[in-house]
Amino acid sequence: MTPLLQYFKKFSPLSKEAEKAIIEISNIETIKKNKDLQPIGHTCKTIYFIKQGVARIYYFKDGIDITERFFFENSIIARVESLFTGKPSRKAIQILEDAEIIAINANQLFKLYDSYPEIERLFRKIFESAYVETVNRIEGIQFHSAEERYNALLNEAPNVLMRVPLKHVASYLGITQVSLSRIRGHH
Amino acid sequence: MTPLLQYFKKFSPLSKEAEKAIIEISNIETIKKNKDLQPIGHTCKTIYFIKQGVARIYYFKDGIDITERFFFENSIIARVESLFTGKPSRKAIQILEDAEIIAINANQLFKLYDSYPEIERLFRKIFESAYVETVNRIEGIQFHSAEERYNALLNEAPNVLMRVPLKHVASYLGITQVSLSRIRGHH
DNA sequence: CTAATCTTTTATCATAAGATAAAAAATCAA
DNA sequence: TTGATTTTTTATCTTATGATAAAAGATTAG
Known part of the structure; x- marks a missing residue:
């Protein structure tokens, strides 16, 4: 659980009891x-x-598989449009490389918010930060050609292109796989 | 201040003292x-x-004015990529129709979080909800033609098209004004 | 190791949207 | 009200990307 606690520290300090309380509602899982x-x-x-x-x-949009976002080591994943609304999600989370993950029970976590304001604060900050990333992403999408978006990804997150099938990168960039291949071909 | 308190109530209840504390750090302004x-x-x-x-x-992107988002009555505006990071914003807020707004001092608000966990919770929920909207918007952008995005806007927020210059709508949709005009022409 | 499956590239053709220019319409200021 | 400015539309030409098909390459299961 150490990497998780280290990750938390980047956002907000936690007392030992609060750390323990979160660990108690968390499980390590290995997924293929x-x-x-x-x-x-x-x-x-x-x-x-x-x-x-x-x-x-x-x-899926019109039967086509579309990647909304990629996630790598030391990051939090949640389908927030379901987590924060209680509605079923139209989205799935798929593992792309054999993974070791920590699963935190959200309902129990939200209950901890009442007894540990420091935990509520921690997750407030985590999701504020995720919100900022999402807002910045819109700026990256609005008014850029597919080629510009590809080059931006190449600069900002080359690991995506190294570790993820290009077909997923294509839908992430909002283009077809064939277009992505053509863009890459322009050296 | 009543509409503001009503707005808050949709997210989370507030004690009278908490309401008072927020009102004390808020000002009504009239802007042309x-x-x-x-x-x-x-x-x-x-x-x-x-x-x-x-x-x-x-x-501005490459000298071109781009609208990130519109805001109407009974909504909260903040440039979160600056508010939550403390960095200067590359974005501006412009009034498009003579407006009456309530300005809440953010630094003072964040101080209130320490004495009023209920206020921290309220704004956590407000921004969680804004985060969800933003995530949903990405879904709307990724993999839709300009015409589809225009029609979606027409359905979901016709008030935008009634109250806002089309040139701003165009950049919001990620297309040129000329393209938007052409799409509208296809009635 | 081999066959089957999945992923990526290449090619051709069609189309939506960009760039530019100019006209028409609407808005604003004196 | 009138002229000036801003906004929207229309037109032409160009280009980037989609759709489809097929080949090449990589991965996986037996």
């Missing part, structure tokens, strides 16, 4: 490549932390 | 159309609530 960690249609009641491996959130 | 409420380059230290009027967040 290509497995769905959470399927489409289920309400998100778990917040995951990736210790090792790669994952993505994806969904 | 076309004024910048907050200019580019300033660090966001205010959270606004629109009582009446329309506003947008915009920025």
